[in-house]
Amino acid sequence: MDIAIVCLDCLGTGFRVTVVGYAGDDATGEMVVPRKCGGCDGSGRVRTSGWSDG
Numbered sequence: 001m002d003i004a005i006v007c008l009d010c011l012g013t014g015f016r017v018t019v020v021g022y023a024g025d026d027a028t029g030e031m032v033v034p035r036k037c038g039g040c041d042g043s044g045r046v047r048t049s050g051w052s053d054g
Helices: none
Strands: 003-006 045-048
Touching: none
Parallel strands: none
Antiparallel strands: 003 045
């Protein structure tokens, strides 16, 4: 049975945020616009073959 579980890369949101411009203890940083998650292709769910009774 195929089921869909929450994507662990984006926690079901379908988007990931990348932080750029951060250098060690430098307090300045720049956050870019969230991008579509590559792990689930933006759906927030990942298909799996599910479990069986063995």
